[in-house]
Structure formats: C-alpha cells, structure tokens
Amino acid sequence: DEGSYEHGGKGDFIEHACRYCGVANPACVVRCNMPSCRKWFCNSRGNTSGSHIVNHLVRAKHKEVCLHKDSPLGETILECYNCGCRNVFLLGFISAKTESVVVLLCREPCLSNNALKDMNWDLSQWCPLIDDRCFLQWLVKIPSEQEQLRARQISAQQINRVEELWKMNPDATLEDLEKPGVDDEPQPVVLKYEDAYQYQNVFAPLVKLEADYDKMMKESQSKDNLTIRWDIGLNKKRIAYFVFPKEDNELRLVPGDELRLRYSGDAAHPAWQSVGHVIKLTAQEEVALELRANQGVPVDLNHGFSVDFVWKSTSFDRMQGAMKTFAVDETSVSGYIYHHLLGHEVESQIVRNALPRRFGAPGLPELNASQVFAVKSVLQKPISLIQGPPGTGKTVTSAAIVYHMAKQGQGQVLVCAPSNVAVDQLSEKISSTGLKVVRLCAKSREAVSSPVEHLTLHYQVRHLDTSEKSELHKLQLLKDEQGELSSSDEKKYKSLKRATEREILQSADVICCTCVGAGDPRLSNFRFRQVLIDESTQSTEPECLIPLVLGVKQVVLVGDHCQLGPVIMCKKAARAGLAQSLFERLVLLGLKPIRLQVQYRMHPSLSEFPSNSFYEGTLQNGVTINERQSTGIDFPWPVPNRPMFFYVQMGQEEISASGTSYLNRTEAANVEKIVTTFLRSGVVPSQIGVITPYEGQRAYIVNYMSRNGALRQQLYKEIEVASVDSFQGREKDYIILSCVRSNEHQGIGFLNDPRRLNVALTRARYGIVILGNPKVLSKQPLWNSLLTHYKEHECLVEGPLNNLKQSMVQFQKPKKIYS
C-alpha cells in the first residue's frame, strides 16, 4: 500500500493523486464526477479551512463524486439510495432502525418523506456527508500527518488561482501558475489608434478572451438523465421537448442555440446522437429542440438522454474578420470614416444630398421637433450619434432616417442592431413606411417564430410566387416530405435557392439583420454605403464594425450610453475595455450625440428623477398626467397623483445561487402582496413587471408567488419577473423593483451602476413601487438622491400595504463619488 503514495508530494504520475497536494492514498481520495473535470482530490485540509475535495467542489461548483476502486466501498458514485440524486451537498447517511445497515439519502425530497419511518428507517439521525467542510472521515479517510507533510503545501490563494485556470484549461497544472503570461492583463483599449493594425492588435486578443470564456462556459453545460417528449413540427422535423435545468450557471439558452442530444445505447438501441437548434423556450423552462436529421431517432425512448451545448465561433470569427478587413481593405470604409473611427483629427464633412421637404415618413407618427432635428442633421453628416433616452421614439426616428436614406438613391441601406428583438422591431417600423424590407435571419433561427416572419428572407424564398420558382418549390416540397433529397436534387435545390435569395436581397430597399448577421456569407458580395445601427451602445466595438466594413460612407449610431452597455462575460476582457461601445468612444472623442428629448412612456412623476439625474433635466413629457391616470385601479398610492412609492424593507438579504447571487425573503413576500393588490384592483398580469437585479431573487419570487399567491396560481405565472438587463428596451404599465441588498457592511453590488438604475426606473408607464433598505442604499450618492426625492414627495413609506405611513428612517451620508 505504501507504494501508492511513495512518489511523494508531486503525484505527477499517479492519476488518482490529489490535484492540489499530490496525496494518492486510495482511501483518502475521491474523484470529482463532473464529466468535464474528473479530477481527484484528497480529504485533507492542508492549509485551508475546508478539505481539498470540498474546496474543489465549492470553488468549481461541482457537486458529484466517485470513490476510488481500492477504497472500502470500491468504485462508487455517491448517490441517494432512493432517488439517485448525486449532489453531495444534499446527501447524508441514515441507518435502519433494527439493523446495522446504512444508506445514503438526499435531504430533499427523500429525507422529508415520512413514509420511510414506517419502513424501518431511522430518519432522526441523518448524518451529512460533508461535515465541518470535510467529507465524513470514516468514509473518505484523512491522510496521515506523515502523508500530509510530504504533500505539496498549497495555499488557499493558489487553490483559487488554479481553479480559475482550470475553467479555461482543464489540464492545467499548478506549475502553470508560475508560467509567465497566465495572469497577465491584456492590453487595454485606448481612445485613439495609430492605424487599423494597432486597433486590431488591441481588440483581437480581447475578442479571443471573450470567445474562450464563452466556449468554456457553454461547453461545461452538459446535462445527463434528461427525459424527452417527442413531437413533429409543421416542417415534418423531429422536435425533442425537455427540461434543461439551469443551476448556478450564468448562461441561459436562447432560440437559435445549437445543442447535441445523445443516447448512449442499450440492448435494444444503438448509440445515437443528433444536433439540433433550440426553436422555443416555454414558460415552464422547457426547451424545444428541432433535430437536424430525422433518421434513427429513438422516438420509442423517453429517458436517459444527455445534452451538450455546441459552441459556435461564428460571431467571434466575424468580429475578427471585420477588424482584418478594416485594416487591409482600403475600400471597406470611406477615408473619412476610417480616420474618424481611429480618433484622428479630420476636417468635418458635409454630405451633399438634397434634403427632403418634410422629415417624417409615410406610415409613421408625426415627428416632434427634436426628432425632426435629428433626422435633418443625420442626413447631412457622414457620422452621427443619436441618443434616445427611454420612451423617446428612437425606433420611429431611425425608421424615418432609413426612409429618407433609401429615397436618396445611394443604393441599399443596411440596418442592424445587436439583438434580434431590436432588429425585428425596426424592420417592422421601416416596412410600414412602404419600403421593401428584407429581414435576414441566421440559418439557425429560421425555425424560430418571429413577429416579422413575412419580411424574412427564408419566408420570402418559400412564398415567392413566380413560374420560374416552381422548380424550387417542387424540390422544397419534396425535401419537406422526405426529409432529404438525392444528391443531384440537393445540388439543384441549393443553387436555385441561392439564386432566389440573391434576387430577393437585391430587390430590397433595406436589409435588416443583427450586427453579427451582417457578416453572413449571403451578404458577402453586397456593398452598403449607408448603415444605421440601433442599440449600438449595447454592442462591442468589433461587433459594430461588422456591418460597417461593407463599404460604409455614412453611418448613424443610435443608442443611449446612459443605459446598459454590452454584456461581457470574461472579466479580464471587460476590465480591458471591451465593454465600452463605439458610440461611447466617439462621444469621448468629442462627437456630440443628438438627443431625442420628448418621452412618451412614463407618467410625468416617474420621468422627473431620471430626467434630472441622467439627462441634465432635458427630458420633456410627451404624455400628460391624465393620459397616465390609472382610472378604476384602486391601489394605495400614498400621494394620489403620484403613482410611485419607495416601500421601506428591513428584511435580511441571503446568499443564493452559486454564492454570487442574493435573495431577500421579506421583499419577495411583499412583492407578492403588491402584485395581488394590483390584480385584485383589475390590473392584468401582462401589465405588471417585477424587476430584480439578482437571479437568486428572481427565482425565489417566481417560486414564492406561485406557491403562496393569494389568487389563482396561473395569474402569477403570467407575470414577468426578470433582471434589469432583460427589461432594457421594453416597458410595462406597472413596475415593482425589488432591490434585495440589505447588508450594512457590504456594497449594493449591481445596483451601484447608475445605468442599471436608470433602466430600472424608466420601464413603467403608469406606476412604480420600489422595495429596498434605505439605510443601506443611501450610502450610494445616486440612491441617496433618489431616496431624498421620494421622501420630499412623501412617497417614502413603511407599514402594511393597506395602511402605509411616512417612514422616518434615517439615511446615511453618501460616500464621495470619484469619477
């Protein structure tokens, strides 16, 4: 037995050696059972407060383990004897009442099953598998003092660093920590660049970092033991429905994502796998996956399937490609735009185009003064920025600009936005001016339903009604019926389809797609002199570049840098500046955005604070108090003409999902009460939005309302509860904001970002209720002024909802701002 750990501290040659310290005694080690991990760790604490295996499981958020084959229990995956649950944080031993027999049982739901008592099991002495941050010592032994002294002395800090490293490279070793470069920060973005090569040198590594992180995150999301429900779509393709449990990951599936479904095979079925696209996500978090191939699908089976994420580099490749084109192709953008984007001093230019007599467009509402001004100035400049604060009609303004550009006869106009939702909205508006619009969707999203289906290229290809297309239609029908074509027919089908796509695209006045979609090969031979990018403050610079390098001479960036920016998952890339949009950099370079100034969304009482705090008081109200009066709605607003209040909460925050999220039970309970009061007074669920910055609280509120709601469960299920970020760009009649954080000694996290607060405060049309702890929030200057604003208007209240009283809670002095 000695030999098994004779190699001493390093353990380089023994597979089952603890990856932290090298101890390799089979009785002392367990293997992490996460498929992407499978590393061994020992049960000694070394220099840390938890044992090595517990340290690993906690840091990596892995939850399953397997014992060594030479350990007393032999090679065993630890799981609940009753239900098979393998989460070691839920497992513990129970013993039989009369026998010396023990089994592992999960705490939830099995341990709470009282029927077990009648079955001779003693539930009173459940003994957790992990106790005092260590596995039960009689199950996984602690290495002897001797063994521990000969092992590598790893510190908690080294553990954290190597765990970070493993997220990117699962095979990394502790020695890699010492290698130069691993912890190096990438070169940060700057304001001005010498040339497009320097630009590429700075951004390419950041895009690579983000791509690597994205890949790692997505590929670590394999799930086993899924139960499948089979269906057939209208296009005769197989659809697999299943619940994709999301635990502590930050990623959520979106339509268009590619997944691989697998079955490992059994006596009656060969192993099988197929790739498919997510076409729908139901409210019950059920995923609909449309499979690519219909052959051999084991539709007689429902259990034991696995699913993996298929990561695609497409979007990152297109960003890298755009930067390269920007550098090497002189015709990619006009000289003026080239220098301006790089921050060089350039003489200002005027675009000499005849201006239209009126700036509105058919099919659109009349433009207000600031919108007319925006359209007029944009049409005369090669580069312009339009800032559209919440509810100021930036989609209408954008559509009017595109209309006039298209009428100038400069060729087709390209219209982009980072998100599909925004592209759809804009396509619809532009189409209503009478222009011929084609909405180009990614191939993977063709099966995803869209509100502008009739504008999409794939729809138009299928429904183009001319005689010469009948051949294509025949082949299409055949393909739909049989699932596939003979190779010669397939060839014919593809070339006919390509020709038809090209024809439709060429006859369009305007082509709309996402920024990444502008890199679609189907557009590679197209040139666009005029490009408009909506929501440009939500895309990264390299993403924004994709639509620009197709020959742009006139560009309009629409957005609002006072609302949320692009989401960057990799912290290192974000720190280096990838999260700064091109719009923002151009503002910093001195390009003044044209601001739309009249808001048509919020009750004037609701727009007052955001206007003063984020837009220098320039936001005017295009709606009156009367237009935003909720008649017939009996809700206890403390001040009748001010549909807003800050509801003082003193409940404790708790740490929730994965240690990075929080929840607050008191606030959740009060959210339910407020929602119920709204519903009772006649508000319908679709009018209400609950916003909370934390996923932990989001999940808790959804669950709490559906279990404890005073009214029908279904009503609560229809209410949208989401993060601030996912409400950006949208509105609800009533917004309830649950702030969650309530710890005096810690920061307020997410809520510290003024842009997030701006978005949260500007979603409501008729009324807003904010739940939070003023004592904690008032430390932050912006929140302090928000609280003061509510207090001055007698809208800071406490007590039961049916008897709200002015709150006398004392605010704290705000910390100084440094910015």
Added chain:
Amino acid sequence: DDDVQIRQKAAEIDPREAAEFDRELRALMQESLESRKSDLRARPTLNMMIPMNVFDGSRDPRAADGESGEETVDEDGGNLGGNKVRVKVLVKRGNKQQTRQMFIPGDCSLVQSTRQKEAEELEE
C-alpha cells in the same frame, strides 16, 4: 543529510479567506436545497426495501465475514478497536443492490440507535 527535521507549521488560515469559503459553501448548500424544493416535477416513489439477504445472520454485528453475495473489506487490517462499529452500507449498482462493510466510530450519531438496540438485546 537525508535526516531532515520538519518543523510542524501551524496552519495559517486567512480568516477572510475562510469566511469567504464558508459563504460560498453555505450558498452552494442552500442553493442545492432550494433547487430541489422548487422542483415541482414528480416526487420520486419510495424504493427503499432492504434486500432479504442483508438480514441473514446479521443481527449480531460481530457475525463472521464472508457471507454469500457480499464483498467485504476489512479495513484497518483487523485492528478493530472497541470504539468502532461495523455497518453494512447498502448501495445500488444499476438496479442491483449490494452491501459493503464499513467501520464507523461508535460515537457517531448514526449508529447510536443500533448500539442501544444491541445493548438491550444483550441484556435480554
């Protein structure tokens, strides 16, 4: 010069580090629990019968090893102190049940009721 004196290092644990680790561990536990509680899908049915062969002659915890159908590992090389209790750990391999023997410290709450039973039985 192979004779190295190793001074026992007092394990220095950074209290902030420890607090942070504790927080993450508790979060993981709580989140695991919440995720199971909020799982509204069908609750598992009970599948906890003790297979009959476990009962065979096993009333006496000091019964001889080597019963049929069981694999035993006598850990600690027979150095079985009086403070350890032998138990059978029941595990499932696929749908098959298996038992393995293990030794649990006598003061472990898990075996206390068993010990009590034994004591009562001995008295009888």
